[in-house]
Amino acid sequence: xxxxxxxxxxxxxxxxxxxxxxxxxxxxxxxxxxxxxxxxxxxxxxxxxxxxxxxxxxxxxxxxxxxxxxxxxxxxxxxxxxxxxxxxxxxxxxxxxxxxxxxxxxxxxxxxxxxxxxxxxxxxxxxxxxxxxxxxxxxxxxxxxxxxxxxxxxxxxxxxxxxxxxxxxxxxxxxxxxxxxxxxxxxxxxxxxxxxxxxxxxxxxxxxxxxxxxxxxxxxxxxxxxxxxxxxxxxxxxxxxxxxxxxxxxxxxxxxxxxxxxxxxxxxxxxxxxxxxxxxxxxxxxxxxxxxxxxxxxxxxxxxxxxxxxxxxxxxxxxxxxxxxxxxxxxxxxxxxxxxxxxxxxxxxxxxxxxxxxxxxxxxxxxxxxxxxxxxxxxxxxxxxxxxxxxxxx
Amino acid sequence: xxxxxxxxxxxxxxxxxxxxxxxxxxxxxxxxxxxxxxxxxxxxxxxxxxxxxxxxxxxxxxxxxxxxxxxxxxxxxxxxxxxxxxxxxxxxxxxxxxxxxxxxxxxxxxxxxxxxxxxxxxxxxxxxxxxxxx
Numbered sequence: 001x002x003x004x005x006x007x008x009x010x011x012x013x014x015x016x017x018x019x020x021x022x023x024x025x026x027x028x029x030x031x032x033x034x035x036x037x038x039x040x041x042x043x044x045x046x047x048x049x050x051x052x053x054x055x056x057x058x059x060x061x062x063x064x065x066x067x068x069x070x071x072x073x074x075x076x077x078x079x080x081x082x083x084x085x086x087x088x089x090x091x092x093x094x095x096x097x098x099x100x101x102x103x104x105x106x107x108x109x110x111x112x113x114x115x116x117x118x119x120x121x122x123x124x125x126x127x128x129x130x131x132x133x134x135x136x137x138x139x140x141x142x143x144x145x146x147x148x149x150x151x152x153x154x155x156x157x158x159x160x161x162x163x164x165x166x167x168x169x170x171x172x173x174x175x176x177x178x179x180x181x182x183x184x185x186x187x188x189x190x191x192x193x194x195x196x197x198x199x200x201x202x203x204x205x206x207x208x209x210x211x212x213x214x215x216x217x218x219x220x221x222x223x224x225x226x227x228x229x230x231x232x233x234x235x236x237x238x239x240x241x242x243x244x245x246x247x248x249x250x251x252x253x254x255x256x257x258x259x260x261x262x263x264x265x266x267x268x269x270x271x272x273x274x275x276x277x278x279x280x281x282x283x284x285x286x287x288x289x290x291x292x293x294x295x296x297x298x299x300x301x302x303x304x305x306x307x308x309x310x311x312x313x314x315x316x317x318x319x320x321x322x323x324x325x326x327x328x329x330x331x332x333x334x335x336x337x338x339x340x341x342x343x344x345x346x347x348x349x350x351x352x353x354x355x356x357x358x359x360x361x362x363x364x365x366x367x368x369x370x371x372x373x374x375x376x377x378x379x380x381x382x383x384x385x386x387x388x389x390x391x392x393x394x
Numbered sequence: 395x396x397x398x399x400x401x402x403x404x405x406x407x408x409x410x411x412x413x414x415x416x417x418x419x420x421x422x423x424x425x426x427x428x429x430x431x432x433x434x435x436x437x438x439x440x441x442x443x444x445x446x447x448x449x450x451x452x453x454x455x456x457x458x459x460x461x462x463x464x465x466x467x468x469x470x471x472x473x474x475x476x477x478x479x480x481x482x483x484x485x486x487x488x489x490x491x492x493x494x495x496x497x498x499x500x501x502x503x504x505x506x507x508x509x510x511x512x513x514x515x516x517x518x519x520x521x522x523x524x525x526x527x528x
């Protein structure tokens with residue numbers, strides 16, 4: 001091996017390369033040790049997150065493999081704390097729910113890679129080999145820059161994949177249709193393939209629109225504008241506009257408003273997008289004959305708007321991830337979800353820009369409730385008069 | 395031995411499965427379709443294919459690599475180790491470049507890498523060559 005490798009790992013020789021495994025599942029920890037020790041690494045296993053963390057911080061191994069879900073201190077905590085203490089530490093997360101959301105979360109917190117359970121010994125070895133390669137790189141180059149680029153690159157790869165997939169599907173239908181033109185086999189499928197191609201076009205158009213909306217929500221003046229908005233009127237309009245979709249899906253739609261004024265600060269267009277997204281989702285992911293209830297109430301000086309559906313519900317392990325970009329709850333019913341995976345990311349972005357919060361309660365098989373909490377607008381916090389001519393003319 | 399060759403397509407895009415599957419059928423191949431890595435491994439044992447088309451990015455970013463790795467290195471799949479494996483991705487970056495710094499690259503290197511959209515003639519030629527060799 002050439003001398004450009006790190007002095008600590010001594011080129012290709014793994015002897016002296018130390019790995020700490022933290023997993024509350026003792027058997028899992030032992031299997032990891034057995035597999036990795038066979039490859040020549042010095043491996044220590046900890047069942048307890050806190051003890052594991054102490055060991056990592058005092059011994060500074062070359063690699064940490066940590067289970068994300070543990071009682072007591074969680075894997076995510078271990079990662080954040082190790083990362084804060086030593087940003088050069090390379091960590092691999094073992095996760096039970098392999099999603100882009102948890103991967104991004106763990107990587108944001110400082111992990112290098114993740115390994116979805118169940119995994120094979122070879123998958124473990126591959127990830128460990130790559131992570132140790134990363135360790136060498138980190139020790140010899142500009143660490144922060146690399147990490148930032150890797151996350152960005154991974155994300156860009158994912159986004160390009162999402163954008164290209166519909167185009168690839170359409171292009172292959174065209175290729176095959178052109179090639180099989182006139183052939184018996186293709187005749188029966190022609191119409192179906194054209195209609196599928198059209199659906200994939202629409203999917204791409206929606207994805208681009210949503211992506212643009214998300215960027216606009218991030219960079220527009222949405223965070224600053226506090227026009228007084230009559231939420232009673234806005235919610236009634238949103239519900240009205242969604243009525244045809246609800247009818248189409250045979251879902252009943254009702255709105256409950258408290259007495260008195262409900263004025264929040266924001267920009268009308270964005271607040272409209274926020275509630276339209278939630279109501280549309282509640283209709284789309286509902287069952288036939290289901291129900292969507294939109295209910296506003298005052299709570300400790302805030303306005304709370306709850307949108308409740310009678311859909312399939314969201315499994316517990318997905319609840320903290322549904323607001324992540326491109327996260328999709330996989331559909332065990334077999335029918336592919338039709339959304340872009342960005343709707344709730346847009347919704348959360350708008351809510352936080354408005355100084356509010358959004359929260360999800362759900363029960364599998366019963367339904368979900370998304371509750372948006374926005375500060376009630378006090379007269380002095382409204383945008384200065386004159387910024388909107390219509391307001392001044394009243 | 396039957397003269398009809400079986401191709402296993404592991405890809406989570408139903409439309410890609412539909413078009414490429416129908417095309418290969420029109421070319422006289424028997425096509426078996428799987429929509430995920432897991433399903434792919436199960437169908438592999440069932441259908442004993444003559445060649446495998448494997449997408450890289452499915453539900454997770456590197457799902458295809460996991461499948462390739464399992465086929466090439468897991469003892470339970472030993473008898474499929476020499477089945478020609480063609481990996482597909484819409485990202486024009488073959489695994490050699492993608493993992494150039496990793497030592498594990500030899501473990502997941504496919505027999506052939508094709509970028510999506512796949513050129514139909516290149517696909518046929520690749521399969522013909524792979525099947526000849528097998």
